[in-house]
Amino acid sequence: MRVAIIGYGKLGAAVAEVAEKNGWTVVARVNKGDEWTASDLGADIVFESSTPYNAVDNTLKCIAANLPVVIGTTGWHDRLEEIKGAGGTVFHATNFSIGVHLLNEMSAYMTRTMKQFSEYSAQIKDVHHIHKLDAPSGTALTLRDVVSANGGDATINSVREGEIVGIHELSWNSEVDVLALRHEATSRQGFALGAFQALRWLSEKHANGESGIYNMNDLISKIQ
DSSP states (O other), X not given: OEXXXXXXXXXXXXXXXXXXXXXXXXXXXXXXXXXXXXXXXXXXXXXXXXXXXXXXXXXXXXXXXXXXXXXXXXXXXXXHHHHHHHTOEEEEOSOOOHHXXXXXXXXXXHHHHHTTOTTOEEEEEEEEOTXXXXXXXXXXXXXXXXXXXTTOOEEEEEEEOTTOOEEEEEEEEOSSOEXXXXXXXXXXXXXXXXXXXXXXXXXXXXXXXXOEEEOHHHHHHHHO
């Protein structure tokens, strides 16, 4: 299988490494400022990991060339309807980590439980490296949506420092104690492995003539 990486930063490089270890060929590595057309990539599928500003336009170019796209960029979801309207085969995730998906599942249960206790207030801590462009992170926004969907309300505190890969913590705070659920990524390898699972899964969808907009819930339910 031939994959093109659009946005060859830390995540793009990690995904390329996993793809090659699994026998795939990385046919294009597109960096910021490079001129490219989707038809000239020579790819069967695209992994998009550029910037929030460019992600949607890059994806629409690929859809127009009948290329399936897995989007690893975050911070662009206010334009999701444009991608839905383009009619392609697209997978998007604010985080490809299986651990983060499990954090969301546990957070849904805990929110339903904790909303019974008015003495607690919920807060999400979102900590990343200084190079991350969006704040709050897409993962933190998704976690807040999980809390909201289950009857809670959480504020987000975003911190950008050092070279931290990613920490997300949902806590309930009272005057006497703190109850917290926490996920800390110690390596980008977890994101890359999850992204490659998404690439493989979406390529099968496309090969079977299936189009649509998919996310981690679709992938995880298939694995389960």
